[in-house]
Amino acid sequence: MTDFTTARPFRHDQVERWDGETDVAIIGFGAAGACAAIEAAGAGARVTLFESGSGSGGASALSGGEIYLGGGGGTDAQRAAGFEDSTEALEAYLMMAGGPDADAVKVALYARESLNHYQWLRDQGVPYKGTFLPGKIIEPAEDDTLIWSGSEAAWPFSETARPAARGHTIQFMGWGGGRKLVDILEARVRALGVDIQTDARALSLIADAAGRVTGVVVRIDNQPRFVRAQRGVVLATGGFCMNQDMLRRYTPQTMRLNDPIGENDNGSGILMGMGAGGDAIHMDEFFTTCPWIIPESLVKGIFVNERGQRFINEDCYHGRVSRTMLDQPGDRVFLLVDNAIFERPLDLARIEIAAVGETWEEVERELAMPEGTLAHTVHTFNRYAAEGQDPIYRKALEWLKPLNEAPFAALELNIRTSFFSFFTLGGLNTRPSGEVLDRAGEPIPGLYAAGRTTSGLPRWGHGYSSGLSLADCTFFGRMAGRAVASAQPT
Amino acid sequence: MTDFTTARPFRHDQVERWDGETDVAIIGFGAAGACAAIEAAGAGARVTLFESGSGSGGASALSGGEIYLGGGGGTDAQRAAGFEDSTEALEAYLMMAGGPDADAVKVALYARESLNHYQWLRDQGVPYKGTFLPGKIIEPAEDDTLIWSGSEAAWPFSETARPAARGHTIQFMGWGGGRKLVDILEARVRALGVDIQTDARALSLIADAAGRVTGVVVRIDNQPRFVRAQRGVVLATGGFCMNQDMLRRYTPQTMRLNDPIGENDNGSGILMGMGAGGDAIHMDEFFTTCPWIIPESLVKGIFVNERGQRFINEDCYHGRVSRTMLDQPGDRVFLLVDNAIFERPLDLARIEIAAVGETWEEVERELAMPEGTLAHTVHTFNRYAAEGQDPIYRKALEWLKPLNEAPFAALELNIRTSFFSFFTLGGLNTRPSGEVLDRAGEPIPGLYAAGRTTSGLPRWGHGYSSGLSLADCTFFGRMAGRAVASAQPT
Incomplete structure (x- = not known):
């Protein structure tokens, strides 16, 4: 042959x-x-x-059967949820999301045609319930059909493109639509x-x-x-x-x-x-992504790399945060949480507890990090968070909370062993x-x-x-x- | 046509x-x-x-007419300078330098044939004076023909491959051989x-x-x-x-x-x-590289990004340090120096003085960085450097010095305007x-x-x-x- x-x-x-x-x-x-x-x-x-x-x-x-849609004043689901999404905002967001060589022609066409495309999908028989599920969601747990699915509300995207939820999920009970x-x-x-x-x-x-x-x-x-x-x-x-x-x-x-x-x-x-x-x-x-935002309270934690440094505003899309983890030195990053926000991560994520302590200094020592690294990062974050600000990473107020209720823990996300x-x-x-x-x-x-x-x-x-x-x-x-x-x- | x-x-x-x-x-x-x-x-x-x-x-x-050569016990220049370079060390270094998909077959062949290649170059008439110029050099200022030209002596390379100077420059008076x-x-x-x-x-x-x-x-x-x-x-x-x-x-x-x-x-x-x-x-x-290591005393400074964080051991090859600058958020990084090590950078590099202060806190404020960022980074570095160590970035002792002699300065390397x-x-x-x-x-x-x-x-x-x-x-x-x-x- x-x-x-x-x-x-x-x-x-x-x-x-x-x-x-x-x-x-x-x-x-x-x-x-x-x-x-x-x-x-x-x-x-x-x-x-x-x-x-x-x-x-x-x-x-x-996939979750989720399609990024909006613009033109918003879909029915967006309008019902109070988002008057504009074509300009959609286009601006897509240009940022496309990075340094975003395809301006495709982006402009898609932004302009997005509502028509939504109608076309419905014409094919794709059902949309039209209900919005707020918060940090990977896929709706029930059959809602609109969620925040990107970094729209997070810095720096929120400064350039007026935020709107645009993740339109097919109506389906549970994950995997x-x-x-x-x-x-x-x-x-x-x-x-x-x-x-x-x-x-x-x-x-x-x-x-x-x-x-x-x-x-x-x-x-x-x-x-x-x-x-x-x-x-x-x-x-x-x-x-x-x-x-x-x-x-x-x-x-x-x-x-x-x-x-x-x-x-x-x-x-x-x-x-x-x-x-x-x-x-x-x-x-x-x-790439690791589903670390479940339960949602974990988003109030902060990430540090092996050197004890923060590296992103954690309220960005989970995939953007995860992608940035791969830019860090070494294979591990740590999600730092206090007693107030800790909940057990999703089993699927294969996130492990790497250290626990009554103080952040104890957590730092347990991770064998040099003194004055992780603990200082948390204390600085806490001082500003108590004032309702994050001048270094610009995490939005909604997710900002001092990590000051002992005990404290460092959850390890490992590029090679966690679920990415x-x-x-x-x-x-x-x-x-x-x-x-x-x-x-x-x-x-x-x-x-x-x-x-x-x-x-x-x-x-x-x-x-x-x-x-x-x-x-x-x-x-x-x-x-x-x-x-x-x-x-x- | x-x-x-x-x-x-x-x-x-x-x-x-x-x-x-x-x-x-x-x-x-x-x-x-x-x-x-x-x-x-x-x-x-x-x-x-x-x-x-x-x-x-x-x-x-x-170029500077510099060729990376060694192994097999070392070239004449290497041996005269006290480097008994082994083929294994050369191969190990080249594999690290080649990154996650280094070409193991080419590397092994080159490591084995490197001394023969040196002889071949001489046979073509390429002159080598055979003299070693120690220190941090971009190209020899006179007509020496062996320099350190990589990250051999810096972490993590030094832990895997026995360091040796391998930059063999054609004998030529000045830069541009x-x-x-x-x-x-x-x-x-x-x-x-x-x-x-x-x-x-x-x-x-x-x-x-x-x-x-x-x-x-x-x-x-x-x-x-x-x-x-x-x-x-x-x-x-x-x-x-x-x-x-x-x-x-x-x-x-x-x-x-x-x-x-x-x-x-x-x-x-x-x-x-x-x-x-x-x-x-x-x-x-x-x-990519910016020639920031001239004068050499600047290598004793430390780099921070716009968030006031260090990001590499500064004694690595200048190109590795420069490449890592592009991974940082924003377009600017700052080389922090004190009075003891400050000398005017090379004009060619287009490095500007961004801030000067009698304290690091003053420099931090002048750069409009949040309190507790840059200054803390320097103080932590200084505390360890005074003990002769850099547990976070592992800069070698030779280049380690507390930055504690006022006045202090932040030299700006700007990806878009400095010479990269x-x-x-x-x-x-x-x-x-x-x-x-x-x-x-x-x-x-x-x-x-x-x-x-x-x-x-x-x-x-x-x-x-x-x-x-x-x-x-x-x-x-x-x-x-x-x-x-x-x-x-x-």
Whole structure:
């Protein structure tokens, strides 16, 4: 059997027979692929969807089913909760969240279209109860559908973008609504007559001598099948958090982490895209989080690194705080709590009690930290917190409380042993239409991508907010589906 | 005229006429290209060297001409200075300096061959006086040829690898010996009969349908020339520190820096290599430094960030300290000095005095830092320093001194306005032979690379040491030249 590789396309002129033919071939049946399929099929194109696993899902189905939405005066849920969210505020927040190379064009489009996208999701059958659950939440424990899901109310974001809760979760009882979200999208895909091929792994793109992508080689029943895609191929295979070799070469910081969020996120779409000439950007970026904000009272604690220094305002999004932990020297950080706020952390988080003491000096000694480090940090924090301020890190008043009720404890979050889930944010450089760009900034004819196969709205680990990835997958998946359906046949 | 692009190779079967023919085409006439040419020509191959500028040089000629060498008991200069450097110590240091994905195979080879490489350099005519200049040096002020050029004697490196000075500088009066180094290599290149084409910019690689690189399109006299390279092409065009668009897409942290070290480091070799299927890795990594260690007494100061926290043992290599400055919040860090150690910094460094006071509390106030931050940091440091220790950052005793002689000052190093030179460390993934690997780890026939066009010995900004890049350029340039000269003609 011929060897196929993701490293470069199979040559169109070497195809001996075409085993199948379609307008649009979509690789990957997570939320991005599903939304691309819905739009492409809805526009009248013949669509074939190839999924390497035995069914729909991907990382989307492992998520909370939360989508970052707002602007335009606010969704029904936002308005009911008193948030008159503006498009400007949403755009400003997304630009900050996108980091030093935020994609201003995608951000502006998404901010403008966010309410329409919310309506589209409802039109597909995604239910939203419309109730807001205040406080620090990872996912709603019951079936509420709006939460704070980022750093909106925290410094420095709150100074630039008027804060609003924007995490819109599918109505679902408990955690894990992502599976339900994908099921609803799958039902739409099926209703539209999309040809769904499961256990069908893409082996290689097919491209002609001019570099135009004309199809894909897919392994079905252990045989390579040559599929002609007249209008184009959409890569939606997710990121590469489950490909150790790619992690090592592109984002070695993640090698300390043990808990990738993915089903089959082996980076094959990114590799195929690069092999066809696509530009992969910000490949070092990743999201990570440890669910340390449960119970919520722990947010009133302060983090110090192994040198006893604080390093962030702890009221930021838990993922931003967690990402910053990886920037600290060594593998451990400590969440310092007093008796008033201590509650047992989530078992899942694998957070251990590293030291307990009647004074902060005792905790400092027990952690073998030099005198005048951790204890001084807490005393300084306490002095200002008692005055209702945090001039160094600007933690908001709501979460500010002197840690002065003995006994005291240091809870250890260990990068290598605690639960730090992660996924990658680097990927193909695309236009808002999903067209994959080459390294000279020109689109590669016939090639589209969406979701974590691309570098999208979320592209900076320090700015990630819950719901950004699914917002990007669903909205720009749709854009890719529309664009490829209307592309000229090749 | 046909459009040529670095984004993908020109098609071999589209070449209408060959304007030239050679065994080996080398792109770029810095140290890497020169060394590749010397070895390839020395092995009997016909070599043509294309340089986009009007003469040899590249970033190598802008350097101090310093090469990181040692092991095997030490060079003559090392032994004379009392360093019995072992291959194991050199290898251990290079592995640490290479960071989380150090290339163990290249490191082991270089450590083993380092003394032979030193001899080879001398055989080419590179002079080494053999005298050691102790202390904290950026480049020798006169013509000494051995200095400490890394973090060997500093924690944590000193705990793992037995320290030795390894920065071997070409004998040259004053700074900037890199020009002389390249001149000597150029003379050898000419003596060996290499065909040197200047003002000859490579526009595109040429590859056949199977992906084999067969030549290069070069612009000469404003015309594209199609050059057939029978045995292969060596990319040695340097890094991409002068390509703003690449910096933004791959290493946006550098966008704050103003002083690239390069002549024409536009990343074209990396782009051409990627376009031919090559894998570019660790593209986010870069070296940066501000020459703050002059005068040397300043090393006895301590750095704090905008929050008044120390962040590193200041006796590390100046580039490691500088790189860590970019990890701090905000754009400014402060070097705290007392009257005993203050001397005026180098003008070139653009370091300003931000605050002066009779007490550290006064300095803290003048910098508008909250009470109990900077001043406490200094007092804690002073208390331990008086006892001859630095339990928090482990600065070595030699550089440890309480900062207790008024007046006191905070010198500001500003990422955006001080002199932070930088160059990129990400590049093509290569074997020690210079063979460029694709994303599946397979070599691309006919394609080689060396120097900063590759991800080589130096590939982690926090571990960089002076002389690592030229060590990599010269040694692995040689390896690439040998390998391509003995490759089967295509």
